[in-house]
Amino acid sequence: MGQKYGEEIDRNAKDQKLRWSLVPTRLLDEVVRVFMHGAREYGENNWKICDNPEDYIDAAMRHVVSLHRGEIKDRKSGYKRSAHIIASLLINDWLIEEREKRQKMEKQIRQQQVSQAPESTMGGGLGQILGIDSPFRG
Numbered sequence: 001m002g003q004k005y006g007e008e009i010d011r012n013a014k015d016q017k018l019r020w021s022l023v024p025t026r027l028l029d030e031v032v033r034v035f036m037h038g039a040r041e042y043g044e045n046n047w048k049i050c051d052n053p054e055d056y057i058d059a060a061m062r063h064v065v066s067l068h069r070g071e072i073k074d075r076k077s078g079y080k081r082s083a084h085i086i087a088s089l090l091i092n093d094w095l096i097e098e099r100e101k102r103q104k105m106e107k108q109i110r111q112q113q114v115s116q117a118p119e120s121t122m123g124g125g126l127g128q129i130l131g132i133d134s135p136f137r138g
Contacts, residue, residue, distance in 0.1 A: 030079055031087050034086075056088040056089070057089075
């Protein structure tokens with residue numbers, strides 16, 4: 001016999017749910033501890049003010065190289081280098097997404113300013129937006 005009504009919908013809904021059972025979560029606690037160590041060392045969420053997401057790729061790579069050399073734990077924090085790598089990549093990803101959102105918002109603001117500018121070039125328009133006085137003003 002075929003599928004019963006609703007089975008296809010149920011399966012699709014189930015496929016969309018996150019399957020945490022596939023992820024080895026033991027290391028996640030240590031990743032959180034790395035974030036807590038960073039908060040104590042540099043200030044809570046201090047990483048959010050970084051202008052260069054690539055700094056965290058560099059940090060992750062330093063931990064990768066040290067791990068490759070056999071240094072399982074970071075000497076300064078005492079936590080696993082793999083946890084530092086994950087934390088650095090999470091931060092990098094967050095910073096890139098925030099930068100893209102900010103750039104998109106700035107572009108929308110510029111487009112809105114241009115579209116709201118008076119169409120007349122006499123005493124307004126783009127010159128007004130850019131702060132340039134028109135020689136045609138009376």
